[in-house]
């Protein structure tokens with residue numbers, strides 16, 4: 097062997113020892129609406145926001161492994177992306193970059209100080225033509241922005257290493273308070289909660305921190321319906337804080353199963369900033385603690401299932417159309433139109449997705465506002481998977497209650513369906529149908545079988 101060949105062999109050996117497992121690209125783009133603009137999430141608001149307290153962002157993390165696996169995770173500081181937007185962006189990425197639907201994951205932070213994302217929560221609003229045109233225009237521009245930020249992340253693909261860790265933050269509290277008049281939104285310190293803060297770290301070959309993706313299970317509702325400035329709430333503040341600590345790094349927030357969780361106490365923008373710092377501190381602690389390597393292969397699966405609503409009748413909505421409440425009237429109108437077209441709404445198309453990195457880390461991304469019971473049960477049912485269970489992913493078209501929450505009733509399983517323009521509560525099989533499909537999807541991507549699902553949960 098001549099000297100040159102020996103040198104080549106040595107070079108190959110060194111590069112294989114130090115080769116990064118992944119190619120990763122990360123990008124961000126501002127998606128702040130032009131003010132004045134209507135904010136969404138609270139029906140009580142009476143006017144649009146007239147100023148911007150904090151820019152809102154869409155951020156994308158594109159990941160490729162060396163075995164053909166790929167995914168792009170897109171996070172957004174908005175209330176919830178409807179399927180109309182996420183599917184359109186995914187179709188465009190399929191055409192331009194060959195991404196399958198399963199390889200594109202969208203999550204929205206659910207900030208209640210962000211713009212109306214048409215047609216999400218449409219029953220909350222009765223816009224005139226001019227205002228409707230503005231919100232439609234924003235939705236179209238947002239679609240373009242999400243495509244652009246994903247493309248930029250893909251263009252920036254470069255060798256990187258991934259690792260995962262976990263912190264905790266305890267400002268979320270279960271908000272389903274039992275009263276003599278039933279469950280209402282309040283404070284329930286004994287209710288189920290999930291205070292974990294999963295962290296995914298992306299470092300370049302030279303060791304620089306390129307991106308941090310972190311999650312938390314809590315509504316972004318620190319400020320209330322009397323707040324009229326565009327703001328990212330605690331999630332926006334936490335991302336700013338992490339980016340301030342690590343200049344040049346992109347910090348991404350993914351909301352988990354926080355549908356029945358609120359920040360506590362809440363009400364002021366100072367609370368939101370404080371929770372941002374608390375969450376950022378939990379992220380820092382995880383980053384400086386023991387992080388585990390995340391390895392290929394990266395495998396993804398996605399399916400849209402049908403969830404059944406409880407039975408309803410045309411008469412029911414005829415009666416509701418006479419109700420004094422304007423939101424009930426609008427919901428009734430939508431349902432009567434559907435009956436008139438011979439297509440009463442009996443089911444919801446519901447997206448489920450898994451993005452799994454070998455045996456190291458699995459994102460389970462669920463559509464809708466998912467109550468914390470799903471995260472707790474998924475971790476119990478699949479104890480050998482390192483699971484990050486996110487709600488508010490790919491589509492946000494209503495709350496997703498567990499059987500327990502469905503039976504208890506109240507805002508999440510019942511009243512919220514009015515604002516979401518859905519016919520009413522789900523049928524009682526909702527949780528089991530979802531878990532059967534989660535199990536199938538996990539098995540498709542190599543997930544490890546768990547013990548049998550307990551019947552009494």
Ligand SMILES: [Zn+2]
Nearest residue numbers: 206315355465
């Ligand atoms: Zn919500």
